[in-house]
Amino acid sequence: MATIGVIDYGMGNLHSLTRALERVAPSHRVELSYDPDRLIKADRLVLPGVGGVRHCMAELERLELTDFVREQLGAVPLMGICLGMQVLLEYSEENNGVDALGVFPGRVCRFPDPPPLSPAQDFRRKVPHMGWNRVEFTQDHPLTRNIAQDSWFYFVHSYYARPQFEDHVLGTTEYGEHFCSMLLRDKVFATQFHPEKSGRNGLQMLVNFVNWDGDV
Amino acid sequence: MSLARRIIPCLDINKGRVVKGVRFEDIRDAGDPVEIARRYDAEGADELVFLDITASHERRDTLYPVVEQVASEISIPLTVGGGVRSPNDVRRLLRSGADKVSINTSAVENPEVVREASDLYGKQCIVVAIDAKRVNRRKEEPRWNVFTHGGRKDSGLDAVEWAQRMVAEGAGELLLTSMDRDGTRSGFDLELTRAISDTVSVPIIASGGVGRLEDLEDGLAVGKADAVLAASIFHFREYTVGEAKDFLAERGLPMRR
Numbered sequence: 001m002a003t004i005g006v007i008d009y010g011m012g013n014l015h016s017l018t019r020a021l022e023r024v025a026p027s028h029r030v031e032l033s034y035d036p037d038r039l040i041k042a043d044r045l046v047l048p049g050v051g052g053v054r055h056c057m058a059e060l061e062r063l064e065l066t067d068f069v070r071e072q073l074g075a076v077p078l079m080g081i082c083l084g085m086q087v088l089l090e091y092s093e094e095n096n097g098v099d100a101l102g103v104f105p106g107r108v109c110r111f112p113d114p115p116p117l118s119p120a121q122d123f124r125r126k127v128p129h130m131g132w133n134r135v136e137f138t139q140d141h142p143l144t145r146n147i148a149q150d151s152w153f154y155f156v157h158s159y160y161a162r163p164q165f166e167d168h169v170l171g172t173t174e175y176g177e178h179f180c181s182m183l184l185r186d187k188v189f190a191t192q193f194h195p196e197k198s199g200r201n202g203l204q205m206l207v208n209f210v211n212w213d214g215d216v
Numbered sequence: 217m218s219l220a221r222r223i224i225p226c227l228d229i230n231k232g233r234v235v236k237g238v239r240f241e242d243i244r245d246a247g248d249p250v251e252i253a254r255r256y257d258a259e260g261a262d263e264l265v266f267l268d269i270t271a272s273h274e275r276r277d278t279l280y281p282v283v284e285q286v287a288s289e290i291s292i293p294l295t296v297g298g299g300v301r302s303p304n305d306v307r308r309l310l311r312s313g314a315d316k317v318s319i320n321t322s323a324v325e326n327p328e329v330v331r332e333a334s335d336l337y338g339k340q341c342i343v344v345a346i347d348a349k350r351v352n353r354r355k356e357e358p359r360w361n362v363f364t365h366g367g368r369k370d371s372g373l374d375a376v377e378w379a380q381r382m383v384a385e386g387a388g389e390l391l392l393t394s395m396d397r398d399g400t401r402s403g404f405d406l407e408l409t410r411a412i413s414d415t416v417s418v419p420i421i422a423s424g425g426v427g428r429l430e431d432l433e434d435g436l437a438v439g440k441a442d443a444v445l446a447a448s449i450f451h452f453r454e455y456t457v458g459e460a461k462d463f464l465a466e467r468g469l470p471m472r473r
Binding site (some may be wrong): 127154 | 222
């Protein structure tokens with residue numbers, strides 16, 4: 001039986017993610033683990049993440065998962081979600097600056113705090129960016145198959161990825177400015193939104209990931 | 217700006233069952249939380265809020281399995297609140313499948329709880345619920361105090377200042393309920409919603425008083441709430457969530473449909 005390894009470094013709610021994977025991939029085993037010796041046997045990997053980047057990187061280091069993740073890149077398809085996307089860049093501004101895994105050249109920046117509401121404005125851009133927003137796919141790719149352009153996905157984050165290279169961007173979202181909401185490089189795929197909380201579109205994206213052989 | 221405004225049905229949970237009734241009074245069994253959550257998800261609800269109103273001594277055993285079941289069935293975010301006292305309560309709810317946890321009375325009694333839980337689990341999952349009630353005299357500038365214990369106890373804290381304080385302590389979102397309007401079906405307290413939405417940087421969920429679809433529109437357009445919470449108009453099937461969204465979209469508000 002094929003296995004989806006969910007990298008569990010201790011923080012956050014992995015319940016909805018593992019349940020969603022079990023729902024979309026009944027023929028797969030979903031294994032939640034922090035043990036590189038077990039995760040290395042998985043056919044594909046998911047790197048979830050909530051909370052702060054410093055703690056996340058520290059836990060990945062402590063569990064000897066940073067080297068593991070870097071070594072697995074290119075071997076099996078990997079999907080980063082939310083903070084699991086942000087740690088794939090080189091550096092994050094969060095927590096006074098933290099070096100991250102560096103799979104994607106570029107950095108992670110904070111949305112500026114909203115200015116006070118002016119009478120002319122009808123909406124303030126709050127931080128965190130929380131709720132449903134649209135994603136524009138910038139490449140035609142198996143990972144976006146059967147999902148309409150500009151579909152809604154659920155976001156909750158205050159920092160966002162600014163990859164150095166345009167061709168690593170798979171999707172963008174508008175929140176005051178256009179930011180990168182999906183990344184792709186070789187077999188590494190990442191979303192700033194939570195597919196596991198994004199209704200039908202999100203489940204379809206998980207299906208696409210489970211069916212993806214890692215090629216373009 | 218394409219970020220959608222959110223519609224959030226709220227379910228009161230007592231001993232693992234959904235109950236209807238004006239808060240705490242005339243409580244009747246209204247069914248299975250899993251079934252009702254699934255229906256709201258199918259109707260297009262953007263998130264769900266569960267408010268556990270079970271008496272505290274029985275609470276924990278009945279709530280966690282319900283959260284777990286519901287979280288397995290829906291693919292939209294779930295916020296759970298009611299009687300959350302410690303970072304450990306937050307952790308257990310998150311582990312059961314809640315995406316966010318709402319803290320109310322204990323934030324007032326011990327604001328450190330918010331700071332600690334936010335540091336541990338991230339502000340994205342910490343909602344601070346504020347129950348506010350007008351305390352100004354007639355013809356004075358409006359003022360609201362924070363009430364606790366289901367609206368029975370005046371904390372003496374100014375609601376606008378308290379909202380700012382909670383954001384500074386690490387709240388990622390505020391659930392703002394007008395005690396004056398809750399259960400009245402006469403619309404949100406728009407002055408309150410606006411006063412707080414204007415002064416904090418995080419999203420605001422307006423709650424308390426929805427009786428018509430126009431009330432939802434006012435909460436978003438006039439009160440500047442980022443999301444609106446309603447219970448009875450959806451429970452009693454006056455409107456589906458889909459009908460509410462169609463109405464609001466026609467009025468020009470961005471909705472996920």
